[in-house]
Amino acid sequence: MEVTKAVIPAAGFGTRFLPVTKAQPKEMMPVLDKPTIQYVVEEAVVAGIDDILIITGRGKQAIERHFDKSYELEEELEADGKLDRLDRVQDIADLADIHYVRQKEREGLGDAVQYARKHVGDEPFALLLGDTIIENETPCTESLVAAAEEHDSSVLSLERVPWEDVPSYGVADTEEVDPNANSFPVNDFVEKPPRDEAPSNLAITGRYVLKPEIFELLEATEKGVGGxxxxxxxxxxxxxxxxxxxxxxxxxxxxxxxxxxxxxxxALKHDDGDINAAVEAFLEGRDE
Incomplete structure (x- = not known):
């Protein structure tokens, strides 16, 4: 089992961020100097994946423009001698082979994943939510790919969340987790359970590696929570x-x-010392 493709759903409305997301995709919300979805694409690339399908929707054209070449901008940066910025702009277009398909109706994450079937075919694939950034020493997707290839199994990223937040997530039913194990079996999942019915507080966190049979299972699945x-x-x-x-x-x-x-x-971890210092000075000033 080798994982060489990634799918990034990015079709949601982003209603929690209105009104800014009325005209701008939530996946394009900047975190420092990069849009959110660029962090997600870079995470896939670090895991050795350079074939990426982004599932978009109406009003999401800015995502495609961001990862496309911008000849006019590149010419202007080169003419102005801003070569460091030119390199960064060119690197975006060269990150990976990025493809797009549009989700016609927003009917849930499962529906969005179905749009990847023709592109993925009979191969396993990584699934990364386009509005979630995960920062850790070993990139999350890299860890999932390693576990999936080792065990020939679908693998999900899980996070312990506060119990009061459990009804907002899909949560895992597991045996006692060995803290020294890189991965562990999951018996079942429950979508957005009431707190007193939740089997654990291990929540699904927006990163998956799935075997291709997921498509047939989705086709046989009826609509659930929220229709x-x-x-x-x-x-x-x-x-x-x-x-x-x-x-x-x-x-x-x-x-x-x-x-x-x-x-x-x-910002506090950024490799630009000026950014670190500015944020630290601001926070120190707020504490005074």
């Missing part, structure tokens, strides 16, 4: 599923507090 086709309902039908517990920081850029936190935390 949408839930990917979790199809994953439950897979013969084997493993989990990898997230070790790092996850930012849901679909909501304002998490987006603000991402900008501050990632």
């Amino acid at each position: 949408e086709l839930q990917l979790t309902d199809a994953i439950r039908k897979l013969d084997t599923v493993r989990g990898v517990e997230l070790d790092g920081d996850r930012y849901d850029i679909g909501n304002i507090p998490s987006w603000l936190e991402a900008n501050v935390e990632m």
Whole structure:
């Protein structure tokens, strides 16, 4: 089993960020000097994946423009001698082979994944949500790919969330997790359970590696919570599923507090010392 393709769903409305997302895709919300979806694409590339399908929707053309070449901009940067900025702009267009398909109706994550069937074919694939940034020492997708290839199994990233937040997630039913294991079997999943019915607080966090039989299972799955086709309902039908517990920081850029936190935390770790110093000085001034 070798994972060489990635799918990034990016068709949602981004209603929690209105009105800014009325005209701008939430996946294009900037975190420091890059849009959110660029971090997601870069995570896939670091995992050795350079064939990427982005599932878009109406009003998402800015995503395609971002990863395309911009001849006029490149010529102007070169003429002005801004070669470092020129390199960064050119690198975006050269990140990977990026393809696009449009989700006609927004009927849930499971529905979006179905649009990848022709592109993926009979191969396993990584699935990365386009509005979620995960920062850790070993990129999340790289860890999932390693576990999937080792065990010939679908694998999901899981994170322990506060119990009061459990009803907002799909959560895993697992045996006792060995803290020294790189991955572990998952018995079942429950989509957005009430807190008192949740089997655990291990939540699905927007990163998956799925075997191709997921497409047939999605086709046989009825719409669930919210009248949408839930990917979790199809994953439950897979013969084997493993989990990898997230070790790092996850930012849901679909909501304002998490987006603000991402900008501050990632600025403090940025390789530009001027940015670090400016944010640190601002925070110190707020504490006084």
